[in-house]
Amino acid sequence: MRTSPEPAGLHHLLADAARATPDAPAVHLGDATWSYAELDRMAERYAAALAAVGVTAGDPVLIWAEKSADVIALTQAALRLGAVYSPLAPANPPARVARIAATLRPAHVVTDQAGARAAAAAGWPTAAPPLITFDALRERAAARPAPPWHPAGPDDPAYVLYTSGSTGDPKGVCLSHRNALAFLRWAVAETGLRAGDRLANHAPFNFDLSVFDLYGAFRAGASVDLIPDDLAHAPSALVDFLFERRITVWYSVPSALLLMMRLGGLLDAGVPPALRVCVFAGEPFPTGGALRLRAAWPGVRLFNWYGPTETNVCAGYELTGADDGRSEPLPIGKPAAGDLIRLDGTTADGTGEIVVDGPTVMLGYWGQDRLPPGGYRTGDLGRYDADGNLVYLGRKDAMVKVRGHRVEPSEIEAVLSTHPGIADVAVAVTGTGVEARLHAVVVPAGPQPPGLLALKAHCAASLPTYMVVDSVSAAESLPRTANGKTDRSRLLATLTPAQQKEKP
Template identity: 35%
Template sequence: MVLTGWAAVLNRHTGQRDLLLGVDAARFAEASNADAPAGTGIVPLRVELRPEAPFAAELRRFYDHVVDVLRKPLVTRASVPLRAVTGPVSPQAVRRAAPDVALSMERDGADTVLSLHYNASLFMRTTAAWMLGHCAALLSEAVAKPEQPVRDLRVQDTPSAADAWPLPTPDGFTAPAPAERDETLVGRFRRTAAAQGDRIAVTGPSGTLTYRELDRSTSRTARRIPRAVGPGRVVGLLCAHDIGSVAGVWSVLKTGAAYVPLDPRQPDSRLTRLLLDADADAIVCDPDLADRAASLSRGIHVVPLDLSGPDTTADPTDAGDPGAGDPDPGDLDGGDPDALAYLLHTSGSSGRPKAVMQTQSNVLAHALVYATRIRIGPGDQVPLLARYNFDAAVMDLYGALLTGATLHVLDPLLPAAQLRDRLADAEASVVHCTPTLFRHLLGDLPPPEAAQPVAALRSVRVVVLGGEEATQQDLRGFLAAFPATSRLVNGLGPTECTMAVQHLAGRADLGGTVLPVGHPVEGVQVRLVDPDGHPTELCGELEIRGERIASGYWNQPEVTAAAFRTDADGTRCYRTGDLARRRADGALVFRGRKDRQIKIRGHRVEPGEIEAVLRGHPTVAEAVLTVDTRQSGARLVAHVTPATAFLPDVDELRGYLARILPEHAVPWRIVALERLPLGPTGKLDRSALPAPEEAVSRGAETPRTPTELAVAGIWCRVLGIASPELHGNFMASGGDSIRTLDLLVAVKDELGVEVPLTEFLAAPTIATLAHVIEREK
């Protein structure tokens, strides 16, 4: 019985049903009146737990299985005669290898005493005590309810809600008023604009807009959008990462329509596909992108943004009316709060991107919760580092502009020192970014144990991380570089929910490998479920519940039905695909994915989408995507087989992918194979796929001059490769935007030459870079 209960507890803690246990054969035989061969010792026992089965049935099945194994053990002790030998004798203690965790049972009169022995280098005492308590609780309930399904036997009480959110509150902070039932995003924004007036709303590379200017200019643009566009319709946005992207969002929302953000850096073929998928009625764009918008839109209306400045027809004495000088300001109220606010595209496993639909009321609720928890108000300076087509931007854009803060549109791809200077110039108080960007921000500083607080970061009150797994090393870097009064918040919120859980990190988290993602935020419920969708207490797939989840995926009802459902009590649920475990304090810790989805610099990537695009090339028959994690950060590797008599040209394939996919989804390496390796069952053997080739191709030139060799050394260190080619393309060799900055910073520090980013990107090779360095010297 104890063995069955222990298997159930391990299933709760690990999520695994197929378990390998070690059973002391002699003690089991003694306790159960079974037979065991003399000297059998510890017998390996593989069991598969059936959580849906009654405990009593599993108990009988486990007993029969153990008895059968003891009768026919795989290994038994044997006496083997040895020939006489001579030689020196060295006494040596021989001990049986101790397991990492072992449960033992002793009788004490009528009582049964359970003890847990554990490897202290792997388990904390509190964790071991927690597991032991769970085993005792489950066995007690099993005795009382033997016919209860194993999955329904409780091991602990329902986790209590987290204590009050402990983030310090700045002097003078007042939490924003909760949203009213019929309130729209635009209505809250216009009231904020009326209250803030000439306070700066947004600033970026091209200029600055006050709240009054932002409200009036977006009203002018909104009126140029065809009147037929309104709730239920979609407008494309084609704007650079600047104040125009912020103004474009409000321009579209004022019509009541939803916006679909388009990144000008992405290839035209992909942007056209997104527009067609969204069935957009118009495109709002930066004026200098109007021609490109027209070429993408195929005849739909193009509306350039009008950010020309204050409306001269307004009465300058009327500072409190956001519509002063604008005819009929009341018709730009954003329409229905339950109408869609935006479509955000994420990668799709079928090869087609998924457009997440989120409503105005949900965006408003998430923004107000974020602003309340992070204490964002009129005195805050909030950098907008994420582009508007990335879900992280939702929190900052709305969290700032619905509460009177100032939004600073900053380029996240600046060298680390320059980015810190920009944060200092902005007097940034809240910094929200992915762990990858956070590491870049601190990447050129001394290691945490030798670092000192950085003057350029002294204004930062809170750092918020999300989008990827954050580690204790990130926490160490934060504690070393930021002021002692600053706080680090880690969290998890998929595009389908924006904000789900958050955790205020502290020194107590330094004992683990990864930082917890925390407890549910206000208005959101979460629970862990097993593969069958049944609730589980400790380990499982994260399911988000409540009104704040997205409406589904645009024009993809089958994909929506697979991820979203409505419970029997009417609660809407979204299964994230993220695996998590619950700590003893109730905080959740991210444990990976149940599927193949991966994160590249905070962006969701479905391997199936990239594989489908590769198979669309006429020279490719099969394509398999894998992830290389040998260097810091995950990198995509594609393996392809030929559809013709010749192997596919990898350079041609890379160019083909770059014309269709966003930059983060283009594989670091493409490996052409005659055929894919198969296992004994005829299925793909991923473990047999060759590692990405890092050798120099035959006939390729290698660096020779002192400058070329110096550049090559930096090149190899940044990319994590061994043998670079003189004319090899940096991006094709595994580079990306962050590594490009690392390369140029290292060149400046080690070779004394500052190479402009644009000049390097025009021809990113060792030969060209060495030539520029020689020229400047």
């Protein structure tokens, strides 16, 4: 853990580590390793490249590419110029990338060769910002020296993470240097992160879990091992990765761990030889599964972290022996990183909406006004238990967690409604936790509703894979509330037991 003064900006973490331990490993990907000095030099070259194409302080830089050291270096380059980066995983199809680019308004969309091919095949909109590949970006820099660093203020925006939006369009959560550094300072201390650690980066870079993987490693002078996108949902490969790469700190959604437990033989393989910390967040971890993991790994510290993208992590809980007989849901714990949490509109049993205020709370949504005083209303319901720990009780509105990702059904509905065979549509979530599935109820525009495969293909053209519907049924009309909105509770009640348990 670093003992030097707090950095002036998020991008100083890499540079500080490069000065302190230039030859230490920073990033691993497959058989390749980049030292801190090498990654720092890459960041400087990309800073020159971005400056060569006109990027200056305050400009957004959209990065749509598979995980790589180049992507990481490019994010650091953007920050050094005072620019704001926004990463998108390749799971986002070209149509969604173009929609996001229309709101972010970057001068270019930086992509890799795979992204360029996908965009060409889909027909990249002429009105969208032009694509530029990493290779072309480096060529534009030529021998140009890196420009001076732009001095970052703590409340300057650093990065934008796009999430599912309630209007049917993605919305960009804008985080500042202060937001990220407050979280990292707490998270590094909480986990005891140190220079010898090797973190596994399971989450895509557009998912807020990756902030800890990358910047936690930089802050401690540790290394991060990138899990390629094609391995992220391969349970046996993930188990092998955990053991063979001698990971010391694992952070993922519970779904990934449960998949590894159920189909990857995780609990049959013994305790991973180097693992000392396992953190999960993004969705509730079923108590039974968490306790099975704790029993199998008695010497590994297990943490349950909570927070929407708008706050990163704002509460945390460490499992102990006191949880071994637990049958109720795991708590999400107590406020983290200097944040304050209050419950608004509490009922007689103490249940209320979780409202977060403090240093990790976002600046606001990109292109909109900054968040007003009073804290961020999460839309999540919570209640304090007898020990003073906060317990998550579900969503107040229609937004849900599916496969570890926050999903707004209206965004999926907006895409499905463009299918010529659909007159009206509503998307409901069946099941809970890791069993949650997306079910579409469609009102056909003709005599026959479109089939599931056709709707999957239609979704896949505009949505990331985790937002593709799993099942479909037809209805003559959708149930409505008195004010004309889709009545989702009644919608769920119309589904048969078989539909509610249907697996993709």
